[in-house]
Amino acid sequence: MSTTTIHRPRAAAQDRTAHRAESVLLDVVHEHGGAMRSYALLLTGDHAAAQDVVQEALVRAWRHSDELVADRGSVRGWLLTVVRNLVTDAARARAARPQEVDESPTTVPQQHDHADRVVAALTVRDALARLSPEHREALELVHLAELSIEEAAAVLGVPAGTVKSRCHYGLRALRQVLTPAQPGPRPDGGPLVPRARAHAHAHAHDGRGAPAGRGATHRTHRTHHADGTTRRTTVPETPTPRSPHLSPGEHFAPVNGFTMHYTVRGAGPVMLVPASGWGPAVSHLVPLPVLEEHCTVVYFDTRHSGASTGPEQADQYTLQHFTADIDALRVHLGAERVFLAGHSGGGHQVLAYGTEHSDHLLGIIAIDAIVAADDVRTAELLRRIEAKRAEPFYREHPDYVDTAVALMSGGGERRPTIQEVLDATGAFYFHRPELAADAFSRMEFDDTVLAYSQASGFQSENLLPRLSRITVPTLLLYGEDDFQCDPVTQGARAHAAVPTSRLELIAEAGHMPWVEQPAAFAAACSAWFAQVPA
Structure with a gap:
């Protein structure tokens, strides 16, 4: 009887802890699962790899459910930090071992035509890649992973004002990258030419009419x-x-x-x-x-x-x-x-x-x-x-x-x-x-x-x-x-x-x-x- 009396409270406590962890995990998936998947996909570029990362991150969230409470910092910031760390660790592990070779599939899966979406995604990813790392990371966290400015600041370890500034200028630079160059008028009033060429034309001669690049000094x-x-x-x-x-x-x-x-x-x-x-x-x-x-x-x-x-x-x-x-x-x-x-x-x-x-x-x-x-x-x-x-x-x-x-x-x-x-x-x-x-x-x-x-x-x-x-x-x-x-x-x-x-x-x-x-x-x-x- 004494043994039964001692163990019942422990079992009940464990049940309550497990139930609380499961409840927290369900809330995490509901509120932050989409942001975690988007961020993992952005970092890995692969749906299967992104899913693996999210699953491992959720396992860690379950193990640390006591930390995922509102009064102990940003839940989403904590989760996305885990996602980023997992991707970084995986990349380092791959670099330390021989390159993996995928097996050829025995059957060819059915392909759906998502050409427009793929082109758009690749265009945006290419444009993001041309930004500075700091501006790209701020945009990824705030606009793709849907973090607040404060949450992104916590993830990056910088002031919130810095994140806001990086997002502002990052978006402006991104628009410039994505917008095709507009033609500009020729200096001589002729047909339209690209602005870059018009700029070069303006430099083509010095004040005396000598071609540029031939010793012109003023x-x-x-x-x-x-x-x-x-x-x-x-x-x-x-x-x-x-x-x-x-x-x-x-x-x-x-x-x-x-x-x-x-x-x-x-x-x-x-x-x-x-x-x-x-x-x-x-x-x-x-x-x-x-x-x-x-x-x-x-x-x-x-x-x-x-x-x-x-x-x-x-x-x-x-x-x-x-x-x-x-x-x-x-x-x-x-x-x-x-x-x-x-x-x-x-x-x-x-x-x-x-x-x-x-x-x-x-x-x-x-x-x-x-x-x-x-x-x-x-x-x-x-x-x-x-x-x-x-x-x-x-x-x-x-x-x-x-x-x-x-x-x-x-x-x-x-x-x-x-x-x-x-x-x-x-x-x-x-x-x-x-x-x-x-x-x-x-x-x-x-x-x-x-x-x-x-x-x-x-x-x-x-x-x-x-x-x-x-x-x-x-x-x-x-x-x-x-x-x-x-x-x-x-x-x-x-x-x-x-x-x-x-x-x-x-x-x-x-x-x-x-x-x-x-x-x-x-x-x-x-x-x-x-x-x-x-």
């Missing part, structure tokens, strides 16, 4: 003015870009261990334009028409910004990392010498690059660039903010200045997001404060890279002592009303330090002169290009 531009006069300007011409890496449109490139996103526009010698580096995507700079009139402009998202991926270690975002990325992109594009242009933190990058690599440069355009974040700059910044109290906008919003200064001074319980900072201080960036809301609404930010770059000390280096090493023509462009990178402590001091520089101030413009004064901005750039020696 190109002539004609600028028509309102008074009816025409001005001819000459800029140095590098050999016509033939690399597919420089074809018009969006590209992804492996750079220093991450995947860089860049967009190519315009015609002429290559010009690289980085994002600011601390969080915004480069898209807010696109297009800059005056630069595209003179150069093949390569706008690129710096590490972890926009559509570029990046390391998840804060110490990988120093100024040295950003300048190394510029040089790696130049090498990837096959360009021996390039122009550089950068705004704000991007200007900080291109000037720093110029101090080390002038031999690879044709010239530099630094737009409202930060060169020295020192006490002199801080004093001028505060003076300019205080002076704004007398302006009409700030008289109508009497608390604006004090609220902004309090937020900029820090000391809160948490670090404000980029959007919160811009909501509080955005008007300061413009001579006409009413432009701020629309301008910043068009920008994309990554708060993760802001934290990384701040931890790395990016933009904190004083470049003034080494700016004299720059030996190429350099245009320093500053809005007269810029409070952040002001024309006095930044522009004037940089001009004094760079022996080959030209300083241009744009009246009635703040931190983004191409937005507030596009004509004056274009005229300053064109005048500088006209003076660049051939």
Whole structure:
């Protein structure tokens, strides 16, 4: 009797545990089975292999049913991680043993015509394969395996904002891959020709009519003015870009261990334009028409910004990392010498690059660039903010200045997001404060890279002592009303330090002169290009 009394509770407990595991497994199959099968099929490309993977994953789910509860993380994320690990383990096992040979079937199975579906599937798989691994994996998890952004972030081990950004840019790149190239008009008004050929035709002769590739070293531009006069300007011409890496449109490139996103526009010698580096995507700079009139402009998202991926270690975002990325992109594009242009933190990058690599440069355009974040700059910044109290906008919003200064001074319980900072201080960036809301609404930010770059000390280096090493023509462009990178402590001091520089101030413009004064901005750039020696 005693034996029976002891074992009955254990048997009952085991029955309850088994029943609970079976119940959990049935729920898993019902809610997540489809996503598991889709993900396994995507990874293996084989229905039978995918089914085997799903069955093994369900066995593991049954064994660990106590972990599959809502308050212990994402169930779907856990399951798909198991699926991915099983596929990875199987691939490694196959690589370690001789190749398997399938037996010939004794009977030929009946075949159904699924040609359209097969072609569509292969087309999408081929398009996905052309994306960067990071963007492809995010799309697979969110759009094919049907994970939420948070679940995909848990599977990938990255912030949710990073997954959202990768999906956004991955879909945009995927649409570009799947959309056939559209024809463009011939430059001479003739029949339609493909855009790539039209682009090549634009490079076919230099300004003197000499065929490109036969020693042509410069190109002539004609600028028509309102008074009816025409001005001819000459800029140095590098050999016509033939690399597919420089074809018009969006590209992804492996750079220093991450995947860089860049967009190519315009015609002429290559010009690289980085994002600011601390969080915004480069898209807010696109297009800059005056630069595209003179150069093949390569706008690129710096590490972890926009559509570029990046390391998840804060110490990988120093100024040295950003300048190394510029040089790696130049090498990837096959360009021996390039122009550089950068705004704000991007200007900080291109000037720093110029101090080390002038031999690879044709010239530099630094737009409202930060060169020295020192006490002199801080004093001028505060003076300019205080002076704004007398302006009409700030008289109508009497608390604006004090609220902004309090937020900029820090000391809160948490670090404000980029959007919160811009909501509080955005008007300061413009001579006409009413432009701020629309301008910043068009920008994309990554708060993760802001934290990384701040931890790395990016933009904190004083470049003034080494700016004299720059030996190429350099245009320093500053809005007269810029409070952040002001024309006095930044522009004037940089001009004094760079022996080959030209300083241009744009009246009635703040931190983004191409937005507030596009004509004056274009005229300053064109005048500088006209003076660049051939």
